[in-house]
Amino acid sequence: MSQIFFDESQLSLDDFATLCAQSTDKKDWPLASDVALNVLIYQRRDLLTAASSQPQALLSELHRALSAGPGVLVIKGMYPDKQIIDRNSALFEQILSAEAASNSGADHFAAAGNNGRIWNALQKVAVRDADAFIDYYANPLLALICEAWLGPGYQITAQVNQVRPGGKAQQPHRDYHLGFQQNEVVKRFPLPLQILSQYLTLQGAIAHSDMPIESGPTQLLPWSHQYQAGYLAWRDPQFIDYFRQHAIQLPLEKGDGLFFNPALFHAAGNNLTHDHIRTANLLQVSSSFGKAMEKVNYITVLKQIYPALRLRTLPEAELNAVIAAAGEGYSFPTNLDTDPPSSGLAPMTQQQLLRLALTEKWQPEAFNAALDEHQLKRQA
Ligand SMILES: [Fe+2]
Structure with missing residues (x-):
C-alpha cells in the first residue's frame, strides 16, 4: 500500500x-x-524461568511473536x-x-440470547x-506479556464473555481501536496511524472454563494482522470468505491465556x-x-x-475545525453499561453532541443539561 489515505x-x-x-517455524x-x-x-514454567535468567530475550520474543510473528500466542x-x-x-x-x-x-456487540457479557469486570470484581481481585491480578505472567507488548504504564480493562450452548459465531473482525469504527471513520486515519494503533492495545483472553473445539473457542487467522490495510478489509465479503476457509481454532484448558495482536482477524466460534x-x-x-499531556475540562x-x-454562521470547514478543538x-x-453505542459500535462523543445541539438549535440550558447527562453516564 503506497498511499497514506485510501479506500x-x-x-x-x-x-x-x-x-x-506464512508458516510459524x-x-x-x-x-x-x-x-x-x-x-x-x-x-508457564518456561516463561518464569526465562523471566529471571534472560528477561530482555523473553520480552523481545513475546513482542516479536505478536508483530513479526504469527500475531497470536497461548500461555499454557x-x-x-x-x-x-x-x-x-x-x-x-x-x-x-x-x-x-x-x-x-x-451485550451490544453480539446477538441477544445465548450470550453473557460483563463490562468493566475489573472494577466489579474489586x-x-x-482478595479475588488481588489473587487474579497478581499473576506475574500477565504483567510480563503486557509489558512485552506495551512497555510500562499500561492500563488493564476486563470484559467477561460467556457463550452458552447454541451461542452463534461472531463475524470476523479486528479489535479496538479501529475495529470499533465504521469504514467512513477508519478511512480518515492515515495508514501509519492505522498500523500504529495495533501497538496501543493488547488483546487477551483467560479461559475460565475448558474450551473444547465444539464449545467454539475463538477462530483465529494467524499472520492476518500483517495486512496493513486490514481495518478496511474485515467487512469485505471476499475477506470474510477467506477467513471462513482458513481460520483455525485451538482447544484451551481452564487457566490458559490467549493473547493476540488486536489487528489479527478473529471471531468467537459457534x-x-x-x-x-x-x-x-x-x-x-x-x-x-x-493520552494527552494536559487534562482539559x-x-x-x-x-x-x-x-x-x-x-455564529460559520462556513462548514470553520465550524468543523472549532468543534474539533472544543x-x-x-x-x-x-461506561458501556450506561453509555451503549446508539448506532454502530461507538457511543456518542462530546463533539457529536455539540453538532446535534447546533443543528437542532437547542437553547444553552438544554445543551448544558444534555452535556451533564452525557458526562454522568460515561463515569464508571
Ligand atoms: Fe474481538
Missing part, C-alpha cells in the same frame, strides 16, 4: 492471502514449547491455581445474574471481593454443545501513549462557548 477499492485479497500463507522461537496450527505455545497453565479462576468465575455468575435481574449489562458454557475473561490492555469549555457559537472527539473510554 476499499485498493484492498488486495492476494496480498492478504500471501501474508496469511518452531526454530525461530527458542522459548516456545510448541507450534500448533501456526500459533505459538508457551509453557497461566493460572495453575484453578481456585483463583473459580473464585472469580463465581463472582462473574453473581454479577451476570444481578445484571440480568436489573436488565443492565446487555468492589465485590478484594458453541455446538448442549451443556457446555464457555466463559472467557477478555483482557484489553492499553498503552500509556493514548471540556465541559467548561463547551458550556462557555456554546451560547456564542450558536449565534470537546472530546473520541467515544472511549466510557
